[in-house]
Amino acid sequence: MTIRWRTSSATSSQVWYGTSPSNLNFTTTVNGSRTDHEVKVSGLPAGTTFYYAVGNTSSQLTAPDNEHYFKTSPAPGTAVPTSIWVLGDAGKANAAQRSVRDAFYAYNGGQHADLILALGDNAYSDGTDQEYQDAWFENMYEGTLINSVLWPCPGNHDIISANSQNETGPYYDIFTLPRNGEAGGAPSGTEAYYSFDYGNIHFVSLNSEDIDHGPNSPMLAWLEQDLAANTQLWVVAILHRVIYHSSILSDFRQNFVPVLEAGGVDLVMYGHQHSYRRSYLIDGHYGSGNGSFDPNTMAIDAGDGRPDGDGAYQKPGTLTPHAGTVYMVSGSAGPVSSLPSPITFMPYEAGDPEGLGSVHISVFGGQMDVKFINYEMQMLDHFTINKQIAIGSPPTVSVTAPANGTNYSSPQAVALAANASDNGGSVTQVEFFVNNSSVGVDNQAPYSINFTPPADGTYNITAVATDNDDNTTTSQVVQFTVGPVTTCVRINAGSDDAEERPTGSVNFTSGDLELVIDGDPDGQTVGLRFNDLNIPQGANIASAHLQFTVDENTNDNPCTLTISGQASDNAAAFGTQNFSISSLPRANATASWTPSDWLAVGDAGFAQQSPNIGPIIQEIVNRPGFSASSSIALIIEGIGRRTAEAYEGGASVAPELCIEWSMAPIAFDCPNIPANIGTPCDDGDNTTLNDMVGANCICAGTPTACTGIGDADGDGV
Structure with a gap:
């Protein structure tokens, strides 16, 4: 693991580390004075979390805490839940x-990203150090980069101030x-392009800018060697x-794409265009546009790849050449532009303004889930790739409790429940995961466990069902929160921020x-109208406040x-109609x-x-007819002038309207458990069925004819 930091004065470099923030009992030191510090910590076990502090041989510059940590990569080939954030x-x-x-x-609920992938143009406009x-x-990202590993590739703006030939x-x-x-991966001999392994995933970072892309180029020869040696799924x-859609990379399509597809590549991501779009599962398309794409021979799966739509993309359960690739443009984590001309095999797209966003990838075992999340926290696209050696049909599974978006006022026992079934087989177990960590297994329907959140925060639940043929399926994520939640939404339509003149006329444009x-x-x-708040009645x-952005720095006081x-x-x-805003009931x-004066545009x-407007919001959400889907309108009047962006x-x-809220404590029928009467549970007896909390607040099931015999063969019956 390499740790880097910068100081204003030149000093030596030292890293303290250990498996607890209270016991950083190891050190690695680099002598000599410098302001850009780089310390490589080696000899560490795989898949282990270490806490650290940085400084010099005289003192620590960062205090040990729970946020300064790194996790070593899992052993190659290991299937572990992996969270990846992609920024283009x-x-x-x-x-x-x-x-x-x-x-x-x-x-993402503030959950840890194991990896961050940066798709180039990482510093505008010239790739300077200050940029x-x-x-x-x-x-910007400093709170994330202290514990997530960043893997970049260069873009055209990066190389204005850099040179890949001599790596300067x-x-x-x-x-x-x-x-x-x-x-992991084959040595490239350069930092201009490289590869690495993380668990059962092999990553390749290529240079599309100032490196030769020809058929005899060193980068192509290295890529062939690297993918030939790869054994990850x-x-x-x-x-x-x-x-x-680019003439610049015609040689790349002709020379590199066939090698990538022969190497079994599943997902290729790039930026440059300031929008989002992605393809079907395709193979063998080495032309530039629509005319050269043959859907009969090049579309492996022309569906949407969504488990809740046409179905996930299915690929063989082993690394297989030419089994299909999804190509994705995601170049809108900073700028966003209108969409270029359509591409028939890349139908899922978003441009200005809704296409401003980033991508999240989660991989666990033989399943990859990909989501595009825009700046308004909307999931505009998602798809799944499954790699399984199917014997029979895989099971189906969904989390049924708690409901998505549930809020608990404080940490308490939460019943996690799921439905699972298998067509032509049987479900052998359902394993529950919270924030990618296993929290329990139930091998008997109704599938449920109790989980107590350790602290306030956001918790993402998935359930993984396994059937008698060892097929597995992972559910969609269900999220709940504990403690106060902050919801921020922006005006999302031109008709929702309006100006009513003193004459009564209303301007929306x-x-x-x-x-x-x-x-x-x-x-x-x-008038300001906010939608999609998702705050319960x-x-x-x-607390609550309005946030504005300065459009003009002219202040009338x-x-x-x-x-x-x-x-x-x-x-x-x-x-x-005239006076439609000022006449609204208040x-x-x-x-x-x-x-205070607004000094600078932007x-x-x-x-x-604004100051706290919580009492206004409280009065509105307390209305009996208010619901999570309700919109809220705010009205501003007064004297003087500040000018904000519309x-x-x-x-x-x-x-933007930001609201910090929580729900009142839940009153359970059986507070000592805690649970409600009728809640599915597990009484610990494999000879009973349909276990649930009874009127006496005891978990019990219906005895079977085999009571007293026990589950001798371990099949849960």
């Missing part, structure tokens, strides 16, 4: 990039990449330039929002704003805001954040 063209260092980051963190600091290490420039100065096969390749003077000294009334609102809320169970879209609670900090000025900088 993420080097903008802007509010849009942060919105993608925050949406992924919220969607890397701004885009990755300062106020900020890209090569900042990243330490395997040139000698030290992370999964193969994932990354590069920057778009393979399809302005690129900015004047709060509240816009020429007329009487000021205007601004009666939730406890701890004094400026005092009053924020109120529409008294509605479900706020409808604003009307076009909740009783209001909030007064005297904002700022979206504390100065642009939705038309950019979806990623539109006004």
Whole structure:
């Protein structure tokens, strides 16, 4: 494991590490003075978590804590739950990039990503050192990079200040990449392209920029050698330039794609285009566009690849050449643009604005799940690839409890339950996972276990069903939260941020929002309508605020704003008739805001954040007719002016509403268990069926005719 950091003064380099943050009993030291520190810690066991601190031979610069840790790669070939975050063209260092980051963190519940893949254009516009600091290490991903390993490839903006022939420039100065096969794979002899293994996944990072792509190129010869030696079940390749729909990479399609597909590659990801799109499961397409694609011979599976749609893509259970590949463009983790012309075999796509986002990949055993999560925390696309040696039909499984999105006010026992069945066979067990860690197994229906969350946070549940032929199926993720939850949503339509002039006319199309003077000294009334909050009726609102982004730094003072809320169970879209906003019925609670001056265009900090409007939101969600699908409308009036971005000025900088909330403690029928009467359970007796909590708050099942004999053959009956 290589650990890197930077200091303002030149010092020696030292890393303290150990298996507990309270016992960092090992050290590795590099003598000599430097400001860019690089320490390689070697001889560590596979798949082990180590906590660490960095500093010099005189003192530690970071205090040991639970966040400074690294986990060594699992042993090659080991099937372990693996979480991968993919960021394409993420080097903008802007509010849009942060919105993608925050949406992924919220969607993923702040859970650890084992790997981060960066698809090039990691630092705009010239790949300078300062641009890397701004885009990755300062106020961006630093909280994640202290415990997740980053694996990049270069893009065209990176190599403006770097040279791959002699491996110089900020890209090569900042990243330490395997040139000698030290992370698995064949030695490439260069950091310009490389490979590595993580468990049963083989990753290949290619250089699409300033390296020869010809048929006799060293990179192609290395790739053939690397894939020929690979024994891992999964193969994932990354590069920057778009393979399809680009004349620049015609030689890459003709020379490299056949080698990748012969090597059994499952997924190829690249950026460059600032949008999202991906293909069917295809093979053998080495032309550039629609005309050369033959669906009869090149589409291995022309379905959507979704378990809840046409079905997951199926591939053989061993590494197999030409069994199908999904090609994906994901270059919108910082910028987003309109979609280029359509490609028939890449029908799943998203451009400006909804296509601003990143990709999450989870791999466990023979299943790979891929999701595109946009800046509004929406999953716009997903697909699954299954690799199983099928004997009979695989089982089906779904998590039935708790319901997705359930919130518990504090840590408590939670009943996890699943339905599982097998057509033509039998389910032998259901194993439950929380945040990719196994928390229990049940081998008898109804399948359930109790799990007590250790602390407040977000928990992702999956259930893995195994049948009598050892086929396995993993359920879709169900998420629940413990403790306060923060929900942030932005205005997501031009009609939902509106300005009502003093004359009563309503404008829906302005690129900015004047709060509240816009020429007329009487000021205007601004309406903001927020959708997709997913907050239950009666939730406890701890706090709430509005967040704006500066459009103009012209400040008219004094400026005092009053924020109120529409008294509605479900706020409808604003009307076009005169005075349609100011005439709305109001909740009783209001909030007064005297904002400080807004100094710089693009700022979206504390100065642009309203005071707490929690009482307004509380009054609305307490309404009997409010539901999780309800919309909330807020109204701003007052004097003076601050000018904010509107939705038309950019979806990623539109006004945002953030609400911290939790549910009241649940009252269980049987608080000592805790559970409700009728809840499925396991009484520990294999000779009973249909176990559940009875009226006496005791878990018991229905005795069978075999009571007293026991489960001699261990089949659960």
